[in-house]
Amino acid sequence: MFFLRLYLLITFGLFCSCQSPEAVIRIAGSSTVLPVIEKAAAAYSKLHPHIRIQINTGGSGIGVNQIGLDKIDIGMISRDISVDEIQAFPKTDFKTIIVGKDAVVPVVSNEIYEQGLIELDLNTIGDIYRGKIKNWQDLGLKPNEILVIDKEASRGTRQVFMKAILGNKNARAIGVDLVLGHNNEVQTAIAQSQQAIGMLSFAWLSPEVKALAIKNIQGQSIQANLTTIKLGKYPIVRSLGLLIDVNKPLNPDVESFLNYLLSEAGQAIVRELKYIPVDA
């Protein structure tokens, strides 16, 4: 009898402790915007210790979905919201606040880069993803099967990249061998492999993951760097956006965090993480 009462007390106690905490900002969405928000949230929490910021990733699609379902306060998105998504959530009035700019770069494994492939034009990349070019020897390198890495269909990075190389953000990429999610996963897979090509956000480049320059129609090779992105010369650029629902009254904590991100301190964080600040 004692143990029964103890058990009931503990279970009841656990249920009671599940109350919603007072000041929480819930954020979820694109893995590209994630590093900025994480760093900004850490800095912001030091200034405002009573506010907790919960951050999840999952992709731009998750960001849109969760705002539509009213599960989060801010959605992270690295592409434009689509008409279907707006129609899927009629009660939500989406507003995007841009906190930075980023480029999507085609990346190849180190071994491929060192063999001399440092630039490609968008058409060729498109052919690789369509499955028309299957082997690196077709591009003049040592014979090796191309490992084509794609991302999940709802990821902002993928939609922006596909729009640039295949003309349609929802295009089916038939020649794909591997589908990954987070920018992190793509980075790992490219670094692990010796024959891979994939798409990555510019800020996620590393010594083991090399970006290709893009050859445009005039034959000029455009490397992705801060200058070319700022001047708009690099063809695959997108904005880092934060979604809120303006149908609901804006939480003052959320507004204050958004203002922080757009302030000098917030934009310094954007610059530090190798993204492009808004005013540039």
Add this chain to the structure above:
Amino acid sequence: MLKYNKELGLQHTLALSFFVIIALPVLIFFVLLIQSKRAFLEVGLGLLSTSWFPAGQEYGILAMLYGSAVVVILALAIAVPLSLLSALALTEFVPKSLQLTIKSILEILAGVPSIIYGLLGIVILCPWLEQVFDISTGRTLFAGGLLLALMILPMMISLFEDVFSQIPHEFRDNSSSLGLNKSQIILALILPISKYPCFNIILLAMSKALGETMAIMLVIGCVDKFPNFWLPLSAGQTVTSKLGRDLGNYSFHSIEFSVMIAMALILLIPTIIFSFVLKKRELVR
């Protein structure tokens, strides 16, 4: 009015628990059925295609079902003989002093979270497969099958060992006094007696393997296509991996969500069929 004593209280508590346990799976089944109604009515036979492309209104789930089937069959093919033989070795040949140590290690292995297996898969298993088979990526259905086999092994060995060790020693003594040697005892006595418990254990392992999400999601390659050549050595997709990666991207009442729930419902079917068949044969014998 009966006096409400401890006896009655216990009966009522047990009855309540019983009804909750029965109600839960039934409720789950009905919720899945209701959520997937839209998929079956609107997409219907379109589900039986190999092309998954929601942007083009194509909702073929065959690739995912095939992936789940291949991965589980592979896992069982590797794990069942291995675990049976290990359990037999553990009960019949390993000295008593080591038995407890080995059993404890198995229990620990069985408790390792599946994400750890997934990470080990990415870091160790997939690169190793790339080297051995000279393929461009190790993230394949084969890697998924191997990893699953690894995950269900400890649990299966532990359960088989429980079954075999519960056979009284007198039976073994009687058999050996009749002139049977060790392997004959195993084949003629131990395996036939424990036939139905063993099948139940295999069924349990199968349903555990069918439902494994986290580890499979990381090593399977997640390509929504029917694999072409060298079937297990190419990337594929399973039902659980698809649900794990993409379910959150679709809004609650959308058709894609409904098709995913339909996939989950179809995943339950093998387990239900096999358990009914097994129970019937067990009762009939």
